[in-house]
Amino acid sequence: MSETFNIGLGNHDEQNLRKKADSDFVSFWDDQAKNLSWFSPWTSALDWKPPFAKWFIGGTINASFNALDVHQDSKADKPAIIWEGENGESRTVTYSDMFVKVQKFANVLKSLGVQKGDRVTIYLPMVPELPISMLACARIGAVHTVIFSGFSAASIRDRVNDSKSKIIITADGGYRRGKIVNLKETVDDAIAGIDSVEHVVVLERAKNKIHMSDKDKLWDELMSSASVLCDAEKLDSSHPLFILYTSGTTGKPKGVLHGTGGYLTHLHSTFKWAFDIQDSDVFFCTADIGWVTGHSYVVYAPLLHGATQVMYEGAPDFPDESRMWDILQKNKVTIFYTTPTALRMFMKFGDDIPNSFDLSSLRLLGSVGEPINPEVWKWYFMTIGKERCPIIDTWWQTETGGMLISPLPGLETIPLKPGSGTRPIPGVSLDVVDENGDTVPSDIKGYLVVNNPWPGMLLTLWGENEKYQKVYWSKYENRYYSGDYARRDDDGYIWLLGRADDVLKVAGHRIGTAELESCIVSHDNVAESAVCGIPDDVKGEVIIAFVVLRNGLKFDSDVLQKEITGKIRSDIGSIATPKQIYFVPRLPKTRSGKIMRRILKTIGTGDVIGDTSTLEDGAAVTDVKKVFDETQKSIRKKSA
Ligand code: WTA
Numbered sequence: 001m002s003e004t005f006n007i008g009l010g011n012h013d014e015q016n017l018r019k020k021a022d023s024d025f026v027s028f029w030d031d032q033a034k035n036l037s038w039f040s041p042w043t044s045a046l047d048w049k050p051p052f053a054k055w056f057i058g059g060t061i062n063a064s065f066n067a068l069d070v071h072q073d074s075k076a077d078k079p080a081i082i083w084e085g086e087n088g089e090s091r092t093v094t095y096s097d098m099f100v101k102v103q104k105f106a107n108v109l110k111s112l113g114v115q116k117g118d119r120v121t122i123y124l125p126m127v128p129e130l131p132i133s134m135l136a137c138a139r140i141g142a143v144h145t146v147i148f149s150g151f152s153a154a155s156i157r158d159r160v161n162d163s164k165s166k167i168i169i170t171a172d173g174g175y176r177r178g179k180i181v182n183l184k185e186t187v188d189d190a191i192a193g194i195d196s197v198e199h200v201v202v203l204e205r206a207k208n209k210i211h212m213s214d215k216d217k218l219w220d221e222l223m224s225s226a227s228v229l230c231d232a233e234k235l236d237s238s239h240p241l242f243i244l245y246t247s248g249t250t251g252k253p254k255g256v257l258h259g260t261g262g263y264l265t266h267l268h269s270t271f272k273w274a275f276d277i278q279d280s281d282v283f284f285c286t287a288d289i290g291w292v293t294g295h296s297y298v299v300y301a302p303l304l305h306g307a308t309q310v311m312y313e314g315a316p317d318f319p320d321e322s323r324m325w326d327i328l329q330k331n332k333v334t335i336f337y338t339t340p341t342a343l344r345m346f347m348k349f350g351d352d353i354p355n356s357f358d359l360s361s362l363r364l365l366g367s368v369g370e371p372i373n374p375e376v377w378k379w380y381f382m383t384i385g386k387e388r389c390p391i392i393d394t395w396w397q398t399e400t401g402g403m404l405i406s407p408l409p410g411l412e413t414i415p416l417k418p419g420s421g422t423r424p425i426p427g428v429s430l431d432v433v434d435e436n437g438d439t440v441p442s443d444i445k446g447y448l449v450v451n452n453p454w455p456g457m458l459l460t461l462w463g464e465n466e467k468y469q470k471v472y473w474s475k476y477e478n479r480y481y482s483g484d485y486a487r488r489d490d491d492g493y494i495w496l497l498g499r500a501d502d503v504l505k506v507a508g509h510r511i512g513t514a515e516l517e518s519c520i521v522s523h524d525n526v527a528e529s530a531v532c533g534i535p536d537d538v539k540g541e542v543i544i545a546f547v548v549l550r551n552g553l554k555f556d557s558d559v560l561q562k563e564i565t566g567k568i569r570s571d572i573g574s575i576a577t578p579k580q581i582y583f584v585p586r587l588p589k590t591r592s593g594k595i596m597r598r599i600l601k602t603i604g605t606g607d608v609i610g611d612t613s614t615l616e617d618g619a620a621v622t623d624v625k626k627v628f629d630e631t632q633k634s635i636r637k638k639s640a
Contacts, residue, residue, distance in 0.1 A: 002374075002417045002418070002419075002420075002489070003374075003417065003418060004415035004416060004417050005381065005391075005415065005416045005417075005418070006413070006415050006416075007387075007388070007389070007390040007409075007413075007416065013411050013412045017411065017426045018412070018426050020426075021426035021427040022426075025427045025428075025429070025452055026045050026046045027045065028426065028427045029045060029046070029055070029262075029265060029427050029454075029455050030045035030056075032265050032268070032269045032427070032455075033045070033055075033056055033059075033261065033262075033265040033455070035265070035268050035269070036061065036066050036261070036264055036265060036268060036304070037061070037065060037066055037069075037070050038056075038059050038060065038061050038261075039060040039061060039062070039234040040058070040059060040060045040234070041058075041059055042056035042057055042058045042059030042237060042261070043057055043058040043059075044057045044058070045057075046453065048453050050473065050478045051468065051469050051472065051473035051478075051480075052459070052460065052465075053262075053453035053457055053459075054237070054238045054259075054262075055237060055238070055259070055261055055262030055265070055453075055455045056237040056261040056262060056265070057237065057238075058237075059236075059237040059261055060234040060235060060236060060237065061234075061235060061237055061260055061261045061264070062138065062139065062141075062232035062233055062234065062235055062260075063135070063138040063241055063260055063264055063300065064102055064106075064135040064136070064138040064139035064232050065139075065232035066264060066303075066304055067098075067135055067138075067299075067300065067303035067304055068095065068098055068099045068102060068135065068303065069099065069232060070306075071095045071306040072095065072096065072099055074306070075095045075306045076094065076095055076096035076099075077094050077095070077096065078094060078095050078306065078308060079092045079093065079094055079095075079308045080093055080094060080095045080097075080098045080302075080303060080306075080307075080308065080309070081093040081098070081128050081131070081309060081310075081311050082282075082308065082309070082310045082311070082331055083127065083128050083310075083311045083312075083313070084310060084311070084312045084313065084327050084331075085175070085313045085314070086175040086176075086177075086178070086312075086313045086314025086315065086318060087175060087178075087314075091128065093128045095306065098128075098131075098132065098135070098303075100228060101132045101223075102132055102135040102136050102139060103136075103139070103228055103229060103230040104223050104226040104227070104228055104230075105132055105133060105136035105223065105226070106136040106137075106139040106140050106230040107226045107227050107230045108136070108201070108222045108223060108226045109136055109137065109140060109142060109167065110140060110230070111222075111226070112166075112167055112198070112199050112201075112217070112222075113166065113198065114137075114140065114142050114166065114167055115140075115141075115142070116140060116141035116142065116233060116235075117141060117142070117143065117240075118142045118143070118165075118166055118167075119142070119143045119144075119145055119163040119164060119165040119166070119243065120133075120137050120142050120143070120144050120145070120165055120166070120167045120168075120169065121145050121146075121147060121156070121159065121160050121163065121165040121167070121168045121169070122134065122137075122144055122145070122146045122147070122168075122169045122170075123146075123147045123149055123151075123156060123168060123169070123170045123183060123186075123187055124146075124149060124169060124170060124171050124174075124183075124203065125149050125171055125173075125174030125175065125181075125183065125205060125313060126149075126174075126288060126289060126311060126312065126313045126314075127171070127174075127203070127205055127313060128311065129169075129171075129203050129219065130146070130289050131289065131298070131299045131303075131311075133169045134146065134242070134289075134295075134299055135299075135303075137242075138241060138260075139230060139232050139233065140230070140233055141233040141235050141239060143163075143240045143241065143242060143243060144241075144242045144243075145159065145163045145165060145242060145243040145244065145245070145255070146242070146244065146289060146290055146295065147159055147245070147290060148288060148290025148291060148573075149174050149181070149183060149288075149290060150290070150573050150574060150575055151290075151572070151573040152186070152569060152570050152571060152572060152573045153186045153187075153189035153190040153570065154190070154570060154571045154572070155253075155571070155572055155573055156168075156186065156187065156190035156191075157190045157191065157194065158252070158253070159245050159253070159255075160190065160191060160194060160196070160197060161194065161196075162245075162255060162462065162463070163243055163255065163462065164196050165196070165197065166196065166197065166198045166199070167197070167198065167199050167200075167201065168187055168191065168197055168199075168200045168201070169200075169201045169203070169219075170183050170184055170187045170200060170201070170202060170203070171183050171184070171202065171203040171204070171205040171206070172184050172202060172203070172204050172205060172206055172207065172208050172210045173205060173206030173207075173208040173210075174205060174206065174313075175205075175206060175313060175314055176314065176315060177314070177315050177318050178318065178319065180206045180208045182208055182210070184200075184202055184210040184211075184216075185210065185211075187200060188211065188213075197215070198215065199215050199216070199217055200215055200216045200217070201216075201217050201218075201219055201222065202216055202217065202218055202219060203219040203220075204218065204219065204220065235260055236260075237259065237260055237261030237262065238259040238260070238261070238262070238459065239259065239260050240257055240258070240259060240260075240459065241258050241259060241260045241263060242257075242258055242295065243255040243256065243257050243258075243462045244256050244258070244291075244292055244295060244398055246292070246398040246399075246510055247503060247510045247511050247512035247515055248471060248501075248503065248512050249471075249483075249501045249502045249503060249512060249513075249514055250467075250512070250514055250515075251512075251514045251515050251517075251518040252515065253512070253515065254461045254462075254464070254467070254471070255461055255462030255463070255464070256292075256398045256399055256458050256461060256462075257458060257459045257460050257461065257462045258401055258456075258458055258459060259459045261455075262401075262455035262456060262457065263300075263401045263402070263455065263456050264300065264304060265455045265456075266401055266402040266454065266455040266456030267296055267297075267300050267301040267304060267401070267402050267456065268301065268304045268305070269425075269427075270301070270402045270403045270406070270425060270456075271297065271301035271302065271304070271305055271307075272305070272410050272411075273406075273408040273410045273411040273425065273426075274366070274392050274394060274403055274406045274407070274408050274409070274410060274425075275335050275337075275364060275366065275392065275409075275410060276364060276409050276410030277302075277305050277307055277335070277410070279306070279307075280334075281307060281308070281334045281335055282308050282309070282310060282331055282332055282333045282334050282335070282361070283302050283307050283308065283309040283310070283333070283334070283335045283337070284309060284310040284312075284327070284328065284331070284333045284335065284336050284337065285297050285298050285302075285309070285337040285338070285366075286312065286316060286324070286336075286337065286338040286339070286342060287337075287338075287339070287368070287369075291398075291509070292396075292397070292398040292401075293337075293368055293369065296401060296402050296456075297337060297368075297402075298311065301402070310327060310331050310333060312327055316342055316345070316346075317345065317349075321346075321349040321353055322353050322356070322357070324342075324346065325353060325354045325356075325357040325359065326357065328357065328359055328361070328362070329357045329358050329359060329361075332361040333361060333362065334361050334362060334363050334364070335362075335363065335364045335365075335366070336362060336364075336365050336366065336384075337365075337366035337367075337368065337392075338366070338367065338368075339367065339368060339369045339370065339507075339508040340367055340369065340370045340371065340372040340373065340376055340508070340540060341369075341370065341507040341508050341538060341539050341540055343367065343372070343376050343379070343380055344373075344376055344537060344538045344539075344540075345538050347376060347379050347383075348538065351383050354383055354384055355383070359384060359386075360386075362384065362385060362388075362389055363388070363389055364389050364390055364392065364409060365380055365381070365384060365385050365389045365390070365391050365392065366391070366392040366393075366394060367380070367391060367392070367393045367394065368393075368394045368395075368396070368508075369505070369508035370505050370508050370540045371419065371496050371497070371498060371540075372393055372418075372419060373419065374418035374419040375418075377391060377393070377418035377419055378418055381418070390407060390409045390416060391407075391416060391418075392406050392407050392408075392409065393406065393407070393419070393420065393421040393422075394406040394421060395421040395484075395494075395496055397482065398458075398510070399457070399458045399472065400450075400454070400456055400457065400458075400482075401455075401456025401457060401458065402456040403425060404424055404425060404428050404430065404450065404454065405421040405422065405423065405424050405425070405430070405494055405496075406421055406422065406425060407421070407422045408425065411426075417489075417493055419495060420489070420493045420494060420495045421494060421496065422493050422494070423492060423493065423494065424494070427454065427455075428450065428452070428454050429450070429451040429452050430448060430449065430450055430451065430494065431448075431449050431451055431479075432444075432446040432447065432448055432449075432486050432487060432488050432494070433446050433447055433449055433476065434446050434447075437449075437476045437477075437479070440487075440488075442487075442488050442489055442490050443487055443488075443489055443490070444487060445485055445486070445487050445497055446485070446486065446487065447475075447481065447482070447484070447485065447486070447500055448482045448484045448485070448486040448494070448496070449476055449479045449480060449481055449482060450479060450480040450482065451479055453480075457480070483499055483500055483501040483503065484496055484497070484498070484499060484500060485497035485498055485499070485500045502514060502597075504531075504532075504533040504541055504543060505533070505540055505541055506533065506539055506540070506541050506542060506543060506575065506576075507538075507539040507540065507575070508540070509575050511543070511572075511575065511576050513530075513531050513532070513597075515572065515576075516531050516543070516545075516568065516572065516576050516578075517529045517530060517531055519567060519568055519571045519572055519576075520545060520547060520564055520567070520568070522567070522571070523563065523564050523567050525549050525550055525553055525555065525560065526547055526548070526549060526550070526564070527548045527549060527550045527551070528547070528548040528587055528595075529545060529546065529547045529548070530545070530546045530587055530595045530597055530600055531543055531544065531545045531546070531578065532544060532597050532600050532601040532604060533601070534601065534604040534605050535605065536579075542578075542579040543576070543577070543578040543579060544578055544579055544580050544581075544582065544600075544604045545564075545578040545580075545581045545582070546581075546582050546584050546587060546600055546624060547564070547581055547582065547583050547584065548583075548584060548585065548586055548587060549583060555583070557581075557583050560581075560583065561581045564581055565577055565578070565581070580631065580635070582624070582627050582628055582631055583627065584623060584624045584627045584628075585623050585627075586617075586620045586623060586624075587600070587620060587624070588600070588612070588615055588617075588620040588621050588624060589615065589616045589617070589620070590614050590615065590616060591614065591615075591616045593616070596614075596615065599612065599615075599621060599624075600624065603621075603624055603625055603628050604628070609621060609625070
């Protein structure tokens, strides 16, 4: 029996939503969609031609209208974003400020030739102009594609080439741990030789020196001459709102494409149910907008509800380990949503730090992105929440658009179990199944699948309908394959057990092993490579790489390690940097030539190596183990 914690907010499912959802999930979501403002109503709630779902057919809507226009009568002066700069600056942007800026920037985009359906790449640090740019795109029906500002020039180039963006919005620089990162230079490198990019809009954030070409336009100059009024386009409910690239099991990131009406409905409902959002709340989600959590629960969900939120620009431990709690105390944050990686780091810093702040404004705590270890959950609950605040462990994915599993204190009270996200949200039916698609008995590990379409569901992968079908809908007929392992306990609670595919989660960021391996192999001296994730007590998982060099090569491993790491940084970004590279003579393979990553992982974690009888050459394991042990020994020596 696992421990349970009963924390209720006293809001119960008065309307019997669960019951309604169970009896007819389509009409349930039909009702939920009515919480938004539509220009014209839909004629049918769902058109499901597996694997393609369209929600609210015939309805017209606009995301920016629902985020801003609808609040202008009652909440014009309410802060939408309280922005905390890394260097201690702060700014408050009200709902009316946002409204004016978004309309103006929408006019700027139009003046640069952006039309409905065009893609716009956004590569900005965490500043209010990032959501402003996204909403301006949404306002005119342009499709935003935000790239996390830690990604490299090569990553931007691939994404821009794939989405065929005409415009890139960036900044001169962004602050990271007190240093200025020259974002404009990265964009210049990325688009050298790409003709499809017509303009680069540059926000002056850090005032660092940059090169401006004819294509480049300054944000402030464009805004100063832009007219103030821009009506929101009436868009089809399935009009694409954004593309967000995410790592999968192939060498190339996938462009996850989300629509408008279904996505917004999903966010509106889950934000209310999970966070119990009230007008007086101060919400703070620490996610970068470059990832899906930032799209859904920094930009769209809070704005749909007219909520006030804190947005932080920089690193959570800069200038010191108390920064997060300082921001919480200063802004009297009531709802805090962060990642297990951040929590493990805060926990390591010690209790004295949060204990020296007044965190009594908090009433609800959330976690997202990775499994949260029960001990971290309890620490969050006791030390940060002082046993008063429910913990909302939310499971979802870039592809799902919004939460699919979470406790819902805004709807119902359910005993919490540290480490479990409890149950699916109403209107979503999940199962844990075996290879054949049969439900596994309780407490047995299986694959997490979704039985029916849901409103926040991706439309497809940008330009790759077939791949979309293959990745998510081919393993089980008409059921969505999540790529995650899970188990269900006797009480029906779902426990997430990590990825079942070749996707790593490092500090909550998704990294595809195939993408990383193909980058390593593109180094001139490398013949073969295999990467895997090993447990880490802060980041959840860290990457180690095994590399086989081309024949007969003499090498200095320190130099090569630096070169390969440099290549990864410039091809992907520093988030994909392995903790250690092991140069091995060969890799363990099956008789059919498949690299046995399971064995490499076992070596990396120091566990007992099991059966190697299926291997083509068992001695490869001994060779790898030898290199591993020697490398570890020399690392220990160096650090002693
Ligand atoms: C993992 C992030 C356990 C999972 C929103 C999923 C989680 C992947 C949780 C998606 C959670 C997310 N507990 N694991 N609460 N939330 N994951 O696309 O493996 O960046 O498939 O979306 O993160 O990562 P993504």
